[in-house]
Amino acid sequence: MTATPSVERSGTTVSDSDPFLVVEDLSVEFPTPDGPVRAVNGVSYTLELGKTLGIVGESGSGKSVSSMAVLGLHDPKRSTVAGSIRVGGQEIVGMAEPGMRKLRGNQVAMIFQDALAALHPFYRVGAQLAEAYLVHHPKASKRDARRRAIEMLDRVGIPQPDGRVDDFPHQFSGGMRQRAMIAMGLINDPSLLIADEPTTALDVTVQAQILDLLQDLQREFNSAVVIITHDLGVIAEMADDVLVMYAGRAVEYGATKQMLTRPAMPYTWGLLSSVPDVQADTDARLIPIPGNPPSLLDPPPGCSFNPRCAHRDKVPGDLCRTTLPELLPLAAGSKHLKRCHLADPEAVYQSEVLPEIAPDLVEEA
């Protein structure tokens, strides 16, 4: 763990050049009776204000754990967080709880997947929203807080907010609860919003509404957004940059458009080929990734994806099984990073993968 920097500093200074969120070499380890589980291993990324980062991966790939570290939600007694996370220039790793509390919900807020579980069933929605406001505005009166709650409910599109503010969470529908969660997350105008699978439990029409709302609000408040999901469609619509995680490591990182048209890592290809597309050619094949994600207690040697990789035979020798590839730029100076031994992934993708998963796109490419 790194030493705690000046926690008491309340106002943060962000120089124009420095990105708002900087995560460097983040590792999170949990001790278990069977040995330590390294859920996140050496993940780095940066995020500027007004931009969206999408984190994709299967369950257990470390995407939620890494974002919870940004909010300092890991109990130091039960986990070891190493590396560096800077939010607006302020170091989070190792920060003491009182300082963290000032930050949490104020500068950094989180939207959880299951809104019914994240809202308290005994308290009225308005009271929960007002509490989030009062914690960070101790001088505000209750009436101010209530007014602010109504204002936020209205802003996220809940009809008759001055009436619904006194409802309990169970009286809201699924989409409205998610909206209330977003309202709670945004009530203190945070600069960084982490949305952990914000639409997974929702129907497509409601999902579309929520995604549109998130984008509107982001534009309005110029906040940085981290969106965690397993749905590449959501990524395609929302994110500027994408980070693909597998077994606790970043395996590919780059601009969304680049990543979705020219993915360079077999795991990303696998993700793309294992979800059917609503507009796809019906001759497109659905090619699953064989096997299951590895156990983090005993990760495979070399590249952690190698037991499931369909392209490991294209790498000479048993490099994939013995050596962990570095996260390197695709070409010199490129911002598109990949962790793979394949010498020319682009050629493999265009000539072999694309004809099977999207025959209609081959000619254009």
Next chain:
Amino acid sequence: MSDETTSPDDLFHEMAEQGHTAAKLDPRAKPVLTVEDLRMYFPVKAPGLVRRTVGHVQAVDGISFQVPEGGSLGLVGESGCGKSTTGRLITRLYKPTSGSMQFGGRDLATLSKRELKPVRRDVQMIFQDPYTSLNPRHTVGSIVGAPLAVHDIVPKNQIMPRVKELLEVVGLNPEHYNRYPNEFSGGQRQRIGIARALTLNPRLLVADEPVSALDVSIQAQVINLLQDLQKEFDIAFLFIAHDLAVVRHFCPEIAVMYLGKIVEIADRETLYATPHHPYTQALLSAVPDVKQAAVGGRRERIMLQGDVPSPVNPPSGCRFRTRCHLAQDICAKVEPPLLQIGPRHKVACHFAGELGKAPERPVTTGLLGVDDRGNPDASSTEPVDVELMTGSGYEDRWFDVGSRTVVSG
């Protein structure tokens, strides 16, 4: 997985060969299941000692469709639209309020419990949640073998060999028959559920959201497995899902439900390329699309306002009218029939038309004998062609929405 050890030249192509393309439609297939005017009303009881019935949840309200032999019909819709209830009615986990379900020359809707038992061999179900649908205190062997014992098909000492055979069919290690469900991952558990459903060689499988609880990479494995099994054993599927992309891949024919009714039913190409119902159009426009966004720009969305109305007290006339941007007076007064408008296309809308080309005047007035505002029209002399608006199959003539005449193919 055992295929990890194979290291021939082209691992990827070998794998790709095993992946399936989207299922194809066989238009001549005979229906294995014909559902007509099926209704399920659940009573709503008043609180207190005297539990009077104060209303009904109209979960499924008059739906008709056919599932072709060896084919699959997809059922999509938002949560609460009655798609799961439909699946449970077909497996007779509920007794329908009214309507008929013809299967193998019998009406499933009216069979008694005793008469149902032999039919249950032919109609099986795959459940959504592989964590709650397997008994944690039974071994996989006893879970998969239970149907054989219940139906007394093979002698007790031959149950285990059959169970092992089934586990192999669904891609599990047959040696694992004495393990408990908690020792398996989500995808493997779903395979156990599928093996259990296959035990009795069913002709119809009702798959209720079979992949939505699984991780993306595992979803594709299970979909491919279901497609393999369908080809091998010639099983018909009623595939219930909310994921429009998965349904499109698995089912050549798809029905869209809204608040207990089918609003549009068509073959895959028609439904996804030229949907005629505003609800279908809105649903399709809401699906995030990887390819679209990758090439830049975003599709124009049709935003649906508000929430789905309560099925206890559904809107009069067309049930979608409260959220529909095309709604006019007629929609509140007259319920649109599920009208055949193409060789394999039915839609229930007064203003049926392609996206952005909805007609100004209702297309159904002549057929229903009403005027543009939905009032009865005495001057209408056209005979009402009932057959186009009822029945579960397709007629060889249909109502063309462009010319507003009945044409035949």
